[in-house]
Amino acid sequence: MPPPTAVDRIRVRVVAPESEADLVRRLAAVEGVDARSADPADGLESIAAEPADCFVVLDVEHAAAAAATARDRGVPVIVYADAPASAGEGTDGADGHVRRTADGVDRLVEELRRAVDERKRAQLREDRRRVARLHDGTARLAAARSVEGLCARTVDVAERILEFDLCYVGLVEGDEIVPRAVSETAPSDAVRTMRVSEGIAGKTIRTGESQLVETVEETPEASPTRSDYRSGISVPIGDRGVFQAVSTRPRGYDETDLELAELLVAHARETLKRIEAEAELREERDRLGALFENVPDAAAAYEFDGETAIVRRVNPAFERVFGYAAEEIVGEDMDENIVPPEHASEARTFSERLRAGEPVRAEVERLTKRGRQDFLLHVVPARRQDGCAIGYAIYTDLSEQKERERELRRQNERLDEFASIVSHDLRNPLTVADGYLALAREERDDPALRRAADALDRMGDLIEGLLTLARKGQIVGEREPVDLGTVARRAWANTATADATLSVESECALEADAERLAELLTNLFRNAVEHGGPDVRVRLGGFDGGFYVEDDGPGIDPDERDRAFETGYTTRAAGNGFGLAIVRRIAEAHGWRVRATDAAEAEGGARFEFLAEPAKGSGASRA
Numbered sequence: 001m002p003p004p005t006a007v008d009r010i011r012v013r014v015v016a017p018e019s020e021a022d023l024v025r026r027l028a029a030v031e032g033v034d035a036r037s038a039d040p041a042d043g044l045e046s047i048a049a050e051p052a053d054c055f056v057v058l059d060v061e062h063a064a065a066a067a068a069t070a071r072d073r074g075v076p077v078i079v080y081a082d083a084p085a086s087a088g089e090g091t092d093g094a095d096g097h098v099r100r101t102a103d104g105v106d107r108l109v110e111e112l113r114r115a116v117d118e119r120k121r122a123q124l125r126e127d128r129r130r131v132a133r134l135h136d137g138t139a140r141l142a143a144a145r146s147v148e149g150l151c152a153r154t155v156d157v158a159e160r161i162l163e164f165d166l167c168y169v170g171l172v173e174g175d176e177i178v179p180r181a182v183s184e185t186a187p188s189d190a191v192r193t194m195r196v197s198e199g200i201a202g203k204t205i206r207t208g209e210s211q212l213v214e215t216v217e218e219t220p221e222a223s224p225t226r227s228d229y230r231s232g233i234s235v236p237i238g239d240r241g242v243f244q245a246v247s248t249r250p251r252g253y254d255e256t257d258l259e260l261a262e263l264l265v266a267h268a269r270e271t272l273k274r275i276e277a278e279a280e281l282r283e284e285r286d287r288l289g290a291l292f293e294n295v296p297d298a299a300a301a302y303e304f305d306g307e308t309a310i311v312r313r314v315n316p317a318f319e320r321v322f323g324y325a326a327e328e329i330v331g332e333d334m335d336e337n338i339v340p341p342e343h344a345s346e347a348r349t350f351s352e353r354l355r356a357g358e359p360v361r362a363e364v365e366r367l368t369k370r371g372r373q374d375f376l377l378h379v380v381p382a383r384r385q386d387g388c389a390i391g392y393a394i395y396t397d398l399s400e401q402k403e404r405e406r407e408l409r410r411q412n413e414r415l416d417e418f419a420s421i422v423s424h425d426l427r428n429p430l431t432v433a434d435g436y437l438a439l440a441r442e443e444r445d446d447p448a449l450r451r452a453a454d455a456l457d458r459m460g461d462l463i464e465g466l467l468t469l470a471r472k473g474q475i476v477g478e479r480e481p482v483d484l485g486t487v488a489r490r491a492w493a494n495t496a497t498a499d500a501t502l503s504v505e506s507e508c509a510l511e512a513d514a515e516r517l518a519e520l521l522t523n524l525f526r527n528a529v530e531h532g533g534p535d536v537r538v539r540l541g542g543f544d545g546g547f548y549v550e551d552d553g554p555g556i557d558p559d560e561r562d563r564a565f566e567t568g569y570t571t572r573a574a575g576n577g578f579g580l581a582i583v584r585r586i587a588e589a590h591g592w593r594v595r596a597t598d599a600a601e602a603e604g605g606a607r608f609e610f611l612a613e614p615a616k617g618s619g620a621s622r623a
Contacts, residue, residue, distance in 0.1 A: 010116055013038045013052040020058060023080075026105050027056075033109060051214075051251065053116050056080050056108070057094070076115035080108050095119070123256075130260060133161045138267040147171070147275055151181035154243060154268045159183055162260050164245040165252065166190060169268075170201060171241035177201050180241070192225050199223035201242045204234040212258050215250045233258050235265045240272060298322060298375075298395040302334055303388055304355055309334045312390075321397060323369030334393070338366045354381045355389045363398065374398040430459055479590070482517065484508040484547055488540050491521040498534030500525075508542025512590055520586040523579040524549045524608060531606070539599075543609075546592070550599040550607035561596040583608070 012035040014024050020037065027035035038055075055077045076095035095115045098108045140157060144150035151169040158167040168191050170177040179191045196202045200211050203221050211234040216222045224246070232246035233253045243265045247253060292299055298318035302309045311334045314326050322329075322338060329337055339347045343365060350360045360379040365372055376398055381391040434456050441449050485504040492502045502525070521540075528538050532553025540549050556564055565584040587594040592610045599605025 009034055010112055011051060011053045012036070012056055012112060013054070014056045014058070016056075016058045023058075023105070027109070030105075030109050033112070054078060054112050056112070058100075076119045078108065078111055078115055080104065130162055131263075138264065141264075141267050141271050144271055144275065147272065148180065150268060150271055150275060154264065155181045155183060158243070158245060158261065158264060162245075162257070162264065164257070164261075165247045167243070167245045169237070169241060169243050170194070171237070172196060172205060172239070177205065177242060187226070189226060194223070200232070200234045201244060204236045204242045205239065208236050208239070210235045210258055210262055212253065212255065233261050235261050237265055237272060238269050240269075243268070292392070295394065297397070300329075300334060300393045300395075301390070302393060303384075303390040304351075307351065307355070309351055309354070318395070321368065321373075321395065322366075338368070340365060340367055340372065350377075350379070354379055354391060357381050357383065357389070366395065374402045430456060479511045479513055481509055482512050482514045484510060484517075484540070484542060487512075487514055487517050488521050491518040492525055492538075494518075495522050495525045495529075497525060497529050500529050500532075500534060500536045500538060503537065503539045505539050505541035508547045510542075510547065516586050516589065520583050521549065523583050527579045527583075528553060528606070546609060546611040548600075548607055548609045550605055552599060552605045555598060555604040555606045556596050564596055565594070 010033050012027055012033055014020060014027065014035060014037045016023065016037055018037070024035050024037045027033050052075055054075060057077060057079050058081065078096045078098060079094045080098050080100055082100045095118075096111045098104055098111050138157070140153050141150060144153055151171070154169050155167045158164045166183045166186050168179060168183070168186075169181045170191070170193075171180050172178075175196050177194045177196060179193065182191050194201055196205055200213060200219070200222050204211050213219050213222060213232045213234070216224055216230050216232075228248045229246045230248055230250045231252040232244055235243045235258070237243060243261065245253065245257075245261065292301065292313070293315050295315060296317060298321040299315045300311050300318055301313040303312055304310070311329050311332055314324070314329060319325055324337070335344070335347045335351070346364070350362075353360055359381060360377060362377050364375055364377045366375055366377075374397075376396040377393065378396070379391055379393045381389060384390055434453075437449060437452055437456065440446075441453070485507050488502065488504060525538060528536050528549075528551040532551050536551050536553050538549065538551045541547065565580045584594055587610055592612060594608060594610050597607050597609060599607045
């Protein structure tokens with residue numbers, strides 16, 4: 001016969017004085033029996049602390065007390081006495097009696113096995129009942145709608161269905177475990193806030209493993225809130241918290257209790273995830289709703305009904321821009337109300353892309369109650385859990401930008417016309433006059449002729465400056481990300497700078513027309529050399545919101561700084577006054593604001609700062 005398994009072994013505790021050691025030895029000699037003595041003189045508390053499957057009582061006066069102790073442990077009690085006890089002799093609660101005779105030990109072992117088996121079967125039936133009731137109880141957990149409600153229901157199910165003693169749920173907040181629910185019958189000092197680094201609760205969360213504490217005294221990590229807590233179980237709620245049940249009795253819980261607690265907490269953990277996910281979703285919906293209501297551009301929420309986009313919600317800006325009250329357009333076909341007939345095909349293409357989950361971004365023309373307007377349309381598609389295609393359409397009004405572009409085109413046309421006049425109608429007569437003057441100077445060297453030649457050269461410079469101003473003041477081309485330092489070094493290399501030096505103090509990335517930016521910098525470099533001398537030092541760098549160019553030259557008189565960018569303004573006799581005017585035109589074409597001030601790192605010196613200031617709705621690039 002194979003040796004009995006651990007489950008088959010019976011742990012017998014004989015409640016008897018040391019004089020009964022022979023009985024203990026005879027029981028221990030039986031295969032499958034682990035017999036030890038428990039002296040009643042040490043008190044029932046020490047007896048209760050001993051792990052046992054069955055108590056054997058030799059003195060009937062201890063039977064009732066032993067039975068009460070054993071009942072708390074769920075352990076049977078067998079009376080082994082010289083004569084059967086009569087009713088009322090203090091043996092109430094015993095699970096069996098065996099007469100003490102010569103062969104009584106064999107019958108005692110049989111009775112022990114019978115009582116233990118019967119108690120195990122009863123415990124198994126009870127465990128099945130608790131599991132069945134637990135499944136019913138977890139439905140209450142799933143119905144919880146708040147974290148507080150879930151914690152309270154978890155404690156309630158553990159007490160009523162699992163019949164645990166004092167129960168508690170604590171959740172992690174930062175580096176602390178904060179009590180969120182505790183048994184109603186618990187004393188005021190039953191629980192406390194603890195650090196994750198301390199106690200069995202902390203160990204449970206740190207390791208993610210359940211803990212069965214049979215005796216607090218034998219568990220070094222235990223840090224009970226009350227001195228009368230003697231045993232307990234601790235189960236992690238993921239990394240979010242811990243469930244605990246404590247008892248004032250040693251070994252108040254066993255492995256079965258721990259398994260049932262883990263089953264309960266598994267349901268609580270999943271419900272907690274759902275509640276927190278729903279809370280995050282509500283918070284996100286609230287944020288999205290607030291953003292939707294307060295976004296300055298016209299916005300509409302839609303959902304597709306077949307191939308038709310139906311308006312479900314519009315924000316106040318939509319009502320203001322399109323002129324429709326919400327009740328007029330909600331529930332209606334969006335395209336039918338605001339898409340011009342000639343753009344119906346374009347709108348159908350957009351709808352097909354949105355139903356396929358592709359975003360849409362395009363410049364469109366749409367109908368408002370005040371007429372046609374240009375918009376930048378940006379549509380973000382999504383999909384509900386039921387598969388319905390939904391999304392948000394945002395319309396950014398481009399009216400001001402389009403009008404600005406039209407005005408710039410008209411301005412450019414006038415500038416082209418002006419440049420043509422300057423180039424042909426003025427240059428040709430000057431060329432003729434210069435030719436005749438050259439012939440006259442070949443015949444004689446007259447100071448008046450030299451002055452006339454200087455005047456003609458001056459007029460030529462003025463014409464070149466006017467042409468440059470006219471051509472370079474036009475709208476900038478396509479903008480792209482550029483490195484300011486790279487453009488500056490290229491512009492410096494193409495400028496006559498004598499012995500001047502350029503220092504790029506910090507790198508700066510911005511969106512610009514690289515060629516126009518190079519022309520802007522070339523004019524600033526030339527201006528620095530002309531006013532600061534051949535060995536002037538020039539510095540360039542970026543700051544939050546823009547960039548700067550400065551030199552260590554004489555600087556600009558504070559009273560003259562506003563006039564410095566005017567066409568024709570100059571402080572040099574040979575200057576034409578177009579350099580800084582060109583700088584301002586190119587900056588404004590980019591949507592930048594330029595100002596002159598003192599150099600930051602030189603006594604005197606001029607500093608030109610360029611700050612991003614895009615026009616509303618223009619989409620101008622920022623420095």
